[in-house]
């Protein structure tokens with residue numbers, strides 16, 4: 001047995017099988033590269049679903065974490081701590097908003113957004129008690145809690161997890177007319193991913209987000225943008241909403257906010273909206289802890305320079321022009337995405353997304369398939385052009401599409 005086989009067998013023996021990982025056992029990582037237990041190197045073209053936008057082992061983030069580890073790591077929100085105010089102030093500023101409510105995981109932040117919107121609906125909008133409705137899109141991915149899977153359209157995510165939380169209406173993503181007819185007097189919010197990541201990096205039709213912004217504004221409905229995966233530089237802008245000049249009422253953030261070091265998520269909104277909470281009505285033991293705030297503050301400092309957004313934009317243009325050349329050649333049916341983020345639909349003649357991912361792994365590139373025929377590319381934003389080109393060479397090799 002190799003050490004890889006031993007590692008996999010041991011993991012499978014004592015973990016729930018709620019994932020189907022590629023057969024690689026990572027031991028160390030730096031920048032865009034990971035090394036497995038047998039010393040083989042892999043280019044990470046997934047970046048922890050955008051949690052690793054700044055790469056593995058980023059010096060600035062590790063230094064910030066290390067320094068904070070020596071000071072204080074956890075206080076609970078029963079007390080103030082000296083990193084909290086800066087974190088909230090600077091995150092609100094980056095978002096152009098007023099208030100921040102920190103949590104840990106993305107799903108918790110989405111739950112927080114749902115609770116916020118409902119409470120705003122009852123207290124501010126005047127929706128009759130118990131009637132608040134939130135409109136979401138089909139093929140959405142907002143997390144794994146019982147409430148969130150209640151409004152998923154993915155049978156794998158939902159089946160056998162009922163009874164489901166009521167209060168959600170699902171409309172087709174990208175369809176403005178359907179959105180318009182779903183909005184009524186009880187609607188408190190529309191919750192959308194500006195680009196649907198798990199669905200296969202689906203970019204909505206031009207004008208959709210701006211249209212939703214107009215509809216929600218005119219109907220006094222909150223527009224909640226789940227930018228957990230699309231935000232913080234991935235698409236070439238700080239937020240994917242910016243590509244349509246849209247400012248939502250609430251951002252839901254996570255993943256890259258913790259720099260791939262610690263889980264950090266947050267809901268960011270106006271005083272009118274997040275001001276609905278009073279002490280005791282919502283919270284989290286770990287939310288906004290000193291270590292999380294210290295790492296996130298460094299993430300925010302890095303985002304303020306714009307260099308990562310710029311890198312994602314420039315390398316993203318390169319990525320999409322290279323991938324575009326593959327479309328129509330028999331191997332790739334379609335490519336979507338923005339910035340350093342792409343969904344590539346593999347023609348079934350070349351294998352399933354999983355098979356392509358396994359073949360890429362053999363060549364030293366790690367990606368993740370989604371929904372059968374699609375592979376998702378989302379390398380760390382710190383990837384070099386040479387490494388990106390090398391990764392693309394491996395993809396062409398696997399697809400039998402060498403130029």
Ligand SMILES: *Cc1c(COP(=O)(O)O)cnc(C)c1O
Pocket residue numbers: 049105106107108110141142143144193197198226227228229230254255
């Ligand atoms: C990953 C993700 C979530 C859930 O985040 P977790 O940290 O896994 O709970 C929610 N929304 C979107 C768009 C995501 O990509």
